[in-house]
Amino acid sequence: MTDFVDGWILGHTLGEGAYGEVKLVINKATEEAVAMKMVDLSKHPDARRTVRKETTIHRMLSNPNIIQYFGQRSEKNMEYIFLEYASGGELFDKIEPDIGMPKWEAQKYFRQLISAVEYLHSRGVAHRDLKPENLLLDENDNLKVSDFGLATVYRLQGxxxxxxTRCGTLPYVAPEVLERPYQAEPADIWSSGIILVALLAGELPWDQASAECPEYEAWKNGKYMSVTPWKKLDKFSLSLIKHILVHEPSRRFKISEIKKHAWFRDNFSEDGNPIERDVVDGLRAKRFHKDEEEVLMRTCLSQPELPGKETNGLSTFTIEERPGFSFSQPAHMEDLLLSTQLQTLAYTQTQTQTSLSTFQKMVRRMTRFFVKTECDTTVKRLISCLKKESYTYRINECGIITISSMDRRKMPLVFKINIHEMDGKILVDFRLSKGCGLEFKRRFLKIKEKVDDIIARDSSNHRQVS
Incomplete structure (x- = not known):
């Protein structure tokens, strides 16, 4: 870790995307943290407009289930966006591949997701890239919607x-988005329904919602009950999903209808049976201030789809061309962080190390483990495993192993392995760079199984490691 500005330390990478990285930034005195999205404009000259649009939208939002925007800093060739740090990690990390999660837990996250989407729509904002990789968890295990790089304003002043714009991540994209034009709200609701399937079944139902996909055609024609993931789901869950994943947007459940459905309304106990409880209400939107409306009108409606490729007069964004950033604890510190005169703090080396060790343990993720072997031996074992699995990989000067592969849908899957010492032990940390989170989790579990003999048993549990 290195000093970013006086009193602040630039920590490890939280996520990556097409335009740069997201780093952890820590205050040495208070141990407060934020996520800092770094965009290199010299490498991505088209990113400036995208950043402007994203921040314009994000600063208008204030909801407990949406990552909080703190501010930004502009330099000659760099843009820095400061966001709430979600120390609970990514939602996809809690989904067991091909299994999912308990129904009561899926219900909790789905309710929070619907609350966030309802709020966004009340503000006239469409997210357009809802997927588990863009849903984070705070220290209290509450869901936070992140990554507004593809968001747009579809309703303003009535x-x-x-x-x-054809955008999003293919398995989560509504059928009408592939054909265009489309209405914003049903498209986000569709993506939420696909997320619910992933939460309950641990897999995605199809590669894309189009006539070219046999799995989707079977669903649309009602010939799906004998195949996965549907045969894993109980009739109660399916009764809601069948109202959300409706091909025609006009017949698809609206959020008000989702919230009235018994699956959403009645709480589940940990044994999967419903128990009575009040329905979770969405949050009422705040009104725009007049000058905020004018800013959005200029930024979003004059530049409705950014960035884009012109195709037949339409601005389009290639599906999966832009991998989502993963932002990852509340820190109400925008005035401190964005101040040009941050106070210099006199801290001893020992104090600083103690502080940083605390933060290294904060991020809770399942895709990491401690090992009993030394660093060199650990690297050799991992490389041997990667060779046997015919992975394409490379090691950079910092010792980070980058693995490139293709997932089940023949789409790029890239993840990294960081190996470093922490509290006198060797930590092996896997992180997704690009591609499907569920497929990444499958690969991680397979690699972990092959190096099982070197894993430190007393600390391999992700809740202890993290």
Whole structure:
């Protein structure tokens, strides 16, 4: 870790995306933390407009289930966006591949997701890239929607427009988005329904919602009950999903209807049986201040789809061309962080190390483990495993192993292995760079199984490690 500005330390990478990295930034005195998204404009000259649009939208939002925006700093060739740090990690990390999670837990996260989406729509904002990789968890295990890089304003001052940008991540994209134009709200609701399937079944139902996909055609024609993931789900769960994943947007459940459905309304106990409890209400939207409306009108409606490729007069964004950033604890510190005169703090080396060790333990993720072997031996075992699995990999000068592969859908899957010493032990930390989170989790579990003999049993549990 290195000093970023006086009194602040630049920590490890939290996530990556097409335009740069997201880093952890820690205050040495208070141990408060934020996520800092770094965009290198010299490498990505088209990113400036995207950043401007993303921050314009994000600063208008304030909801407990949406990552909080603190501010930004601009330099000659760099843009820094400061966001709430979600110390609970990514939601996809809690989904067991091909299994999912308990129904009561899926219900909890789905309720929070719907609350966030309802709030966004009340503000006239469409997210357009909802997926587990863009859903984070705070220290209290509450869901936080992140990554507004593809978000847009579709309703302002009572006027609503249709959208025509083909964007998102294919398995989560509504069928009408592939054809265009489309309405914003049903498209986000569709993506939420796919997320619910992933939570309950641990897999995605299809590669894309189009006639070219046999799995989707079977679903659309009602010939799906004997195949996975549907045969894993009980009739109660399916009764809600069948109302959300409806091909025609006009017939698809609205959020108000989702919230009235018994699966959403009645709480589940840990044994999977419903128990009575009040329905979870969405949050009422705040009104825009007049000058905020004017800013959004100029930024979003004059530049409705950024960045894009012109195709037949339409601005389009290639599906999966832009991998989502993973932002990952509340720190109400925008005035401190964005101040040009941050106070210099006199801290001893010992105190600083203690502080940083605390933060290294904060991020809770399952895709990491301690090992009993030394660093060199650990690297050799991992490389041997990667060779046997015919992975393409490379090691950089910092010792980070980058693995490139293809997932089940023949889409790129890239993840990294960081090996470093922490509290006198060797930590092996896997992190997704690009691709499907569930597929990444499958690969991690397979690699972990092959190096099982070197894992330190007393600390391999992710809740202890993290």
């Amino acid at each position: 006027k609503e427009r249709s959208l025509d």
